[in-house]
Amino acid sequence: MLNTIIKKNAYQDSVNLMLLTNHVSALQGVYQASIMMGTPANKDIMRNSGLYTEELEQAGANDMCIVIDAEGDDKLDQILAAVDEFLSDQSVSTSQSSTTSVRSWERAIKESPNANLAMISVPGQYAAAEAEKALDYGLHAFIFSDNMPLEEELKLKQKAHEKGLLVMGPDCGTGILSGVPLAFANRVKAGNIGVVGASGTGIQEVTTLIDRMGGGISHAIGTGGRDLSEGVGAITMMDGIRGLANNSQTEVIVVISKPPAREVRDKVMLELHGLSKPVVALFLGEKPACHEGHVYQAYTLEETARIAIDLGKGVSVQAAYSVPIEAPSVELKPEQVSIQGLYAGGTLAAEAAMLIADALQLQDGLIHESGYVLRSNGHSIVDLGDDMYTQGKPHPMIDPATRIQHIENAAADPSTAVILFDVVLGYGGHDDMASVLAPAIGKAAAKAREEGRNLYFVAALCGTHQDPQSYTEQKRKFEEAGVIVKESNNQAVRTVLAMMKLDMEDMPKHHRPAEAAAASTKPASEAIEALLSSKPAVINVGLSKFTASITESGAAVVQYDWRPVAGGNAKMQHILHQLNQYRFEE
Known part of the structure; x- marks a missing residue:
């Protein structure tokens, strides 16, 4: 009942x-x-x-x-x-929190008159209105909220561009500004590499690899996953690139995107060729054959990080960045032929699918079905962070329940040979994912052994040694549970492919001059230059847990304890919004 x-x-x-x-x-x-x-x-x-x-x-x-x-x-x-x-x-x-809490925009501005950034994590149907208020107050907007209509995103970004402001998002999961992690981000060392990414976990993978390889990050600007779509036209990406181009802390620029619209991609590349700083560009799904001028194109997130590190040190870029892979010996039944990928990070899932599709030589590349990033030849990659799996449930980076269920299902399938998964550390994520997943993995492996099968687990561990969770401890706990842990998603996928006797060939890239000299890039607005010149002063509108990383970084933050206005009445909210707009226009 x-x-x-x-x-x-x-x-x-x-x-x-x-x-x-x-x-x-x-x-x-x-x-x-x-x-x-x-x-x-x-x-x-x-x-x-x-x-x-x-x-x-x-x-x-x-x-x-x-x-x-x-x-x-x-x-x-x-x-x-x-x-x-x-x-x-x-x-x-x-x-017990030391963060000042308020219940209105007016009070938030009064408490933090120097604020220049609003972080917005309210329910999606309210996010556009709150972002517009932020822009009206002269604040850049970081929109974690998702489920915003495309036309509202475009309207916000056009308005922001006209005001010289940035709208990062919607569905922007990650950002780092002057060492301050925003939303799902990692604690990385400061350095001379700046990132603009239409990809949350893509930014996390690249920035954490750069950190662990000895480099550092000046800024990482998230754009939201649809920014390079035909409907938006890379408004935030272009303004972010110009901001980094004019930023004295940044000597190398990295651009990351899930597959973009072709015309938008070409517009971004033209902008990159007009820069005076070296650039690494990754458009996931493309397998570039050459570098052109000072724009270096990568195939994987790990290669992106390695090229950026070399450029940051003033070292010549290599023709290939292949990492030797030692395949563990495996004993499989003849029917164990499939790789099951269970990912929390959408970009990491897409990269895994891309590499497996490459190894399988699938002519159509990635094969999409409902709930899958790839499903072919018995192999599958699932993005458990997709709306299909998170509606009314926490994201798998926060809560492991959905992934545990999928581990049980994959382990029960007699055709499963290897279960591949990612673990993303950092702010916003689970405090100790290994302690929760490891017992489920051990139970699944034991059950398979009882049925006469060996079941293998391979994990890509994304994070830094400065993150709230201990990178070393997380790795140890997984390895004690029998998991093969790799320090990049690229290495994890290639390890699995080697275990399954699937080959991949890395083609060395040649370098050629740029075909034509591009015009110099436009200058960044004063507001964007100011945002990137020092730690942001933040008004956090929504999820209070996002204040922890800001305060720990020494930046100012005011918590706006948001509630739906007018009791959630849509008609009354629209009237109040119109009155608010009239007030700012006056």
Whole structure:
């Protein structure tokens, strides 16, 4: 029987509610649970999951909705006590924080008159309005929120460009500005390499590899995954490149993107050829045969990092950056023929799929099916961070439950030979992923042995030794569980390919002069130059956990404890937004 409890005016951010849902779901006697705010979108999720009740009709966007399917009504009091205890712990944690908290934009600006960046992590349907307010106050916007319509993204970026501001996002998972990690980012050493990336985990992989190879990062500007689409036209990418080109800390520029629209890609390349600084460009999915002028093109995220390191040291770029791979000896049954990739990082999943498709010589490259990045010849790569798997659930970098379920399913398949996965450390991620995944891996491997099969696990560990989680300890815990741990996604995938006796050939790149001299790049705006000249002063709108990395980096931050205005009433919100716009125009 479904029990529904509505807690009026008890707003909590989505991450807290997702973790609370997992906490309640694990209680004895609970079959299923869902705890969300009463927004229309969340009600649709409950409806689709079979947890919708008539009582939810009375809930508003500021009301917490608790729906529980338990074995008996007598369990309900115990479950509600667990909910109250969890929320109480969150309140205590918040009250002990030294970060100033406010409840309005006006108060946030008053508390931080020198603020120049707004981090926005509110539910997607509200993100555009909050970003527009940030721009009206003269702030750059870092939009972690996703599910924003493309036309709203374009409108925001056009407005920002006209004002000389940056809009990083939406769905921007990673950024580093003057050593300050933003959202899901890593603690990296300072240096002379600047990054602009339409890829969150792509930025994380490249910046952490550069750190562990002895280099350092000046800035890493995330653009959001759609920035290089035909509909947006690389507005943030172009402004970010110009910002790094005019930044004295930056001597080498790295550009990373998932497959872009062809015309947009060519526009970006023309801009890069107009720079006076050396550039490394990675457009995932392309396999370049040459470098041109001072623009060096990479095939993998690891090669991108290695070229950038050499350029940063003033060392000649090599024709190839092949890393010797020693394949562990494996004993497999004849039916064990498949690689199962279970990824938390979308770009890392795409890179794994690209390399496997290359080894399999798939003429069509990546093969997309619902929920898969690649599925061919028995092999599959799944991006568990995709909306298909995260709707109403925490991201797999935060919560391992979805991945554990997929590990169990893959291990039960007699055709599975190797399970390949990534672990992304850093701010925003799970505190100790190895301690949670290792027992599940050990259990799956033991079950396979009982059935007469050897099952192998290979992990790509992304992070630095300065991250909140101990890189060394995470690696040790996985290796003790029998996992083969590699320090790059590229090496992890190639190790798996070698185990499966699949070959890959790296073609040396030749170097040629640029075909034509390009015009010098346009200067960056004063506001962008100012943002990149010192640590940002941040107004954090939404997820309070994002303040930790900012304060630990010595930057100023004010926490805006956001709530849906007008009780979530869409019509009233639109009226208030129009009035707000009129006020700024006046």
